[in-house]
Amino acid sequence: MNTTTRQELLAAFDALLQPERFKDYGPNGLQVEGKTQVRRMVSGVTASRALIEAAIDAQADAIFVHHGLFWRGQDGRVTGWMKQRLALLLAHDISLFAYHLPLDAHPELGNNAQLGRQLGLTTISCFGEQSLGFLGGRSDGGSFATPGDLARHIENTLKRPVTQVGPAQAAIKKIAWCSGGAQGYFESAIAASADAFITGEISEPQAHLAREMGVTFIACGHHASERYGAPALASHVAAQFGLYHQFIDIDNPA
Known part of the structure; x- marks a missing residue:
């Protein structure tokens, strides 16, 4: 199993998804900065607490999702559920990458x-x-x-x-x-x-x-x-760098 840097991983995601092309509802790319070196990556649909906890159990260095933590117009205070999710990511030094509309639109992996x-x-x-x-x-x-x-x-x-x-x-x-x-x-x-x-x-x-x-x-x-884009794209990039990748599907009836 190989390693890459957080910045190299971000560059690979950005090159594929071209977030600058989209007018979106929140920031695309690196939303939470974790450790510099990445060996293990988990993907999922939404950066829920359940996914973050599962990624911690999987000893992930980075998480790739479609629905990140930050959205235009939301309450910006770090309290309640937001504090809980961020606290887990920061305590375990896990990077969170999130791409919304760019992941919807990719012609092969989206x-x-x-x-x-x-x-x-x-x-x-x-x-x-x-x-x-x-x-x-x-x-x-x-x-x-x-x-x-x-x-x-x-x-x-x-x-x-x-x-x-x-x-x-x-x-x-x-x-x-x-x-x-x-x-x-x-x-x-x-x-x-x-x-x-x-x-x-x-x-x-x-x-x-x-x-x-x-x-x-x-x-x-x-x-x-929307269960299929995140694992397809994360798996593609993980293979580029020789990283471990695991998709974790947190069930959601909505």
């Missing part, structure tokens, strides 16, 4: 690309604000006979129930998707002539739009739709 891969979808183009939405169809060139068939395929793949709204009977060929809380991209997906849109969450307005526009909306869970 959340959207990896979700599409899990679902057997091929990307043809991107759509929506900052081109974060992916548009394509089944990798085999076929279609789903009904929206229910697509919903069942997603449930079987992600191992969790989904929320499906829209037409009951319509062939699904052109599929749009954007992981996480991207329900606001639904209108852009409709404008892109998608037959169905897959994301993590649904809000009240999307149910009406799906019914009125005849386009299927499927919410498969924020966490469930």
